[in-house]
Amino acid sequence: MEDNPLFILDNGGYQYKAGLSINDKPIVFPNGLVKCKNDRKRVYIGSEFAELQDKVGLYYQLAFEKGYLVNWDVEFQVWEQMFSGNCCNLSIPETDLILTDPNCNIPAVKDCSYEVVYEYFGFNGLYKTSSSGLVALDSLERENKKLCLVVDSGYSFTHILPYVDGKLVADNVVRIDVGGKLLTNQLKDWITYRQLNVLEETFIINQVKEDCCFISLSTKLDFEIAKRSIPINTIKCEYVLPDYVTLSKGQKLKPGQFSMTQYPDNQMITLNTERFVIPEILFNPSGIEINQMGISEAVNYVIEKFNEPFQGGLFSNIKPIGGNVLFSGFKERLYSDVRSNCDASFDVNVNMSPNPLIEAWFCSKRNEEYLRKLIITKKDYDEHGVNYCKKKFLNFYHLND
Structure with missing residues (x-):
């Protein structure tokens, strides 16, 4: 039996990265509505941004606020345009969806995505995770590394996220309000x-x-x-x-x-x-009076919360993703800071992909066969409901287990 088409949507706060798993790379467009000062009558939705020639005085209405999806009226329009024949041209009832959501890291807001995906759009199946979760899964499945520390620095925030056996240790996550x-x-x-x-x-x-x-x-x-x-x-x-x-x-x-x-x-x-x-500011938020740790300090802080047997594996597998890690010198600075503040007996490795902005999408593409096994079909959703999906998707690692 032939597999259903698999659509991968890394749904970021500023941009979405999306495409079928058979595609070579994702499309990347604003995750929101854009208006231009010189043409106030037209609203550019998602990929329509490519048609906008004059980018002076742009006004954005984004689906995300402070890193979480809260403006569903905006997201409806973006997704409808994305899935339509004008963009990705999906046959939704026959398509499975891999969807990323920061709410999978730290559930903080009401989550309407299940109703939207299954009931409004009618996808055949869904697997929901976070961008960092896909990176940790790729590290586990392809590199056989059970310990992974993801530094996710995007539009709204920076998260330091430790993973054990592909599962997030949620109690040890640190959020920095700098993006x-x-x-x-x-x-x-x-x-x-x-x-x-x-x-x-x-x-x-x-x-x-x-x-x-x-x-x-x-x-x-x-x-x-x-x-x-x-x-x-x-x-x-x-x-x-x-x-x-x-x-x-x-x-x-x-x-x-x-x-x-x-x-x-x-x-x-x-x-x-x-x-x-x-x-x-990423490394020293206090410079603009934000009383929080910088990235390097937070990395050391998170790892040192673990027992020594875990620390070595986390120090040796630090994976930065997100738009902010594209700054020249990011990898070298992170390595230098972390190395100088940890025990000399630990190996420190900062493993950064060639394109950290779309790395989560590629991690999903590379692990398509594994991820297909985790998809919950619309039939299962209709039978068991939202709580069944949440129990399957929000799968954390507890150190006392």
Whole structure:
């Protein structure tokens, strides 16, 4: 008997990563509704964002708030557009769905996804987990590593998540309220205060952040470099903001490349210490008066809550995922900090995939055969109800077991 098509939806707070398991890679689009300042009548839903040419003054209405899916009226529209012939063109009654949800890590809000998936859309079957759960499963099934520490740093938050035998140790999870949204907003505030009002340009400044920012391996040294003049100052750079007429994407200029004749109608900004101070918030939230641990400190804290037999396996299998880990220098900084604060007898390995943003989707694709066995069909849901699904999907590891 031929298997049903399997649709994998890594449903992130800012972007969704989606596609059939037979696809080579997922599509990635905003998980929400977008309006443009110059065309207020049209609402761009999900993948329709690709049709938007002028990205000045964008307004977002996202399905997620503070990392949790709460705006179901928005999500309905995004999913309907995604599943339709205009995007993925699914035959829903014959399709099984793998769905990620941060609520599987720490159940914190009312979960309507079962009713939506089974009753409203009518999928044939569902398996629900978290992005980190898929990464831990991949580590267990393909690498035979029973211990795994996932660092999931995305749009709304950063989670430090320990796994044993593919199951989350929920009592030892740490959440840090720093994500990509906070970093972008902080950069908007600083540029607005120091140079140019960009408070309404979230999309553009997010692109500036991704193009220009990096994780410092020595903030003291980089501050000294930033005080100097070019060419000794290798940190300072100019950035040309797009006008979506002559320039459709912002452009980072190298030192000495500045030319107003080349970009006569575009506004330019200068970045210096902002390039490394913004992502430094991930490692030192107290710098902007957030009284929480940074990523490296939280990793050591979580692992040290375990007995020694567990610690070695967790230190040796740290897996970062999410958009924030794409900053240049993230892997090296995390390794350096964790290594310097743990016992010398432990091996520390930070195992980062080539594309951490879509790693959870690929983990699901690689483990399709295993995941199919965990799917609960609509028939089983109709017979047993929501609580049956929750017991199957929310499967935690208890250290006292």
